[in-house]
Amino acid sequence: MDTVGLLPQFGGVIWTLAAFVIALSVIVAIHEYGHYIVGRWTGIKADVFSLGFGPVLWSGTDKHGTKWQVAALPFGGYVKFAGDANAASGKDEAAMAAVADDPNALRHTMHGAPLWARTLTVAAGPAFNFVMSIAIFGAIAYSVGVQRDPLTVGEMRDMPQLSQQGLQSGDVIEAIEGKALPPAADTEARTALFAALPVAPELTYDVVRDGTAMQVSGPFVSPPLVTQVLPRSAAFEAGLRPGDVITQIAGEDIFAFNQLKTAVEGGDGSALALTVWRAGESRSVSMTPKATDVEQDDGSYQVTYRIGIVGGSAFEPATDAPGIGEAITSGVANTWRIITGSISGLGAMIGGQISTCNLSGPVGIAQASGAMASQGAQSFINFIAVLSTAVGLLNLFPIPALDGGHLVFYAYEAVTGKPPNDTALRILMTIGLALVLSLMVFALGNDIFCP
DSSP, X not given: OOHHHXXXXXXXXXXXXHHHHHHHHHHHHHHHHHHHHHHHHTTOOEEEEEEEEEEEEEEEEOTTSOEEEEEEEEEEEEEEETTBSSTTOOBOHHHHHHTTTOHHHHHTSTTTSOHHHHHHHHHHHHHHHHHHHHHHHHHHHHHHOEEOSSOBEEEEOOOSOOOTTOOOTTOEEEEETTEEOOOTTOHHHHHHHHHHSOOOSOEEEEEEETTEEEEEEEOOSSOSBOSEEOTTSHHHHTTOOTTOEEEEETTEEOOSHHHHHHHHHTTTTOOEEEEEEETTEEEEEEEOOEEEXXXXXXXXXXXXXXXXXXXXXXXXXXXXXXXXXXHHHHHHHHHHXXXXXXXXXXXXXXXXXXXXXXXXXXXXXXXXXXXXXXTOHHHHHHHHHHHHHHHHHHXXXXXXXXXXXXXXXXXXXXXXXXXXXXXHHHHHHHHHHHHHHHHHHHHHHHHHHOO
């Protein structure tokens, strides 16, 4: 047995599993804490707060009588409130009967509390997920900053096409190839200018350096540079990583990201022979683009080939710190974009517009966790925010056993003045649990059988 060959694979599995457990534990802890703290604020007593399932590894009881515990299976968690029979908030008939004649004790159970208290407590889990996502996206926006206008060179990236007299940190770019650079607010005009630039290893930049106007040479604005590699993509499987520069396709030099994009999309999924530059060394890489469902401007979807990389500019633009309000607005916008995109994608899968292989299960999510963690802390934290939004949205689906199902029951109670009878609730909860488990099995099948 080749134990040496197995070690990197084993290490990769451990890394992926660790990243997945960390991401999931943070998201679950925030979600369940939302239930717990709002329940406590509204007077509902929590008996158990558990991070994980199965055998208890550690536990302790606080002054409010809540048992906090960490269990052996770190793939979820729950809050068991007074009157609950289980983690899914089924009613404990014996416990409820014991307090039926005590209005004060009944008021502190999940099933005897006022409707408004139960509703807020259940809704708080997904709400806390969304708040966490907004906070993370906002913090990233604040730390990254807002691109300075006029466009100013921050740091030059390490790339093979650099001139001795090229761009330098602090250069204020006024024109490229004699064409004045539009302001950042005019995104269409700036995009059009970049698209019209001649594709060449070096361009002429008109800059102001230390108060002096001059012309310097520099690399193409949007080179075939890798700034992020998407999980489970052709590029990730081929070993590409941030900082790589693709310099050739089938032996032909390329200088612009659009050249790479055109070759990938126009190749009908054929394998590509690439030359990749990394930290001063070049190597040959072969990869086969994967068919991807891409949403169009009109809401329809089109199958397009992708290798799964995100490009960037030849330099890090200088930035200024945004205001807190601007950062929060950015966080809200990113969270909302994920919510609407997820709903649109799910609708397209149900309607048959796109493949159900777009739905990832636990294995796919674990692989994505490991992939993003391997690309740095910011990428991993950003992924946690994306996953937190998805978890919050999933829990709002009107399926019994999920938070959304409980909210539907409470809406029924608000309209009729009484909750669904216990027999109906048990049947609906069983159906809901079966649906959730079926969805998990289906998604796991995608992880195993989808390309």
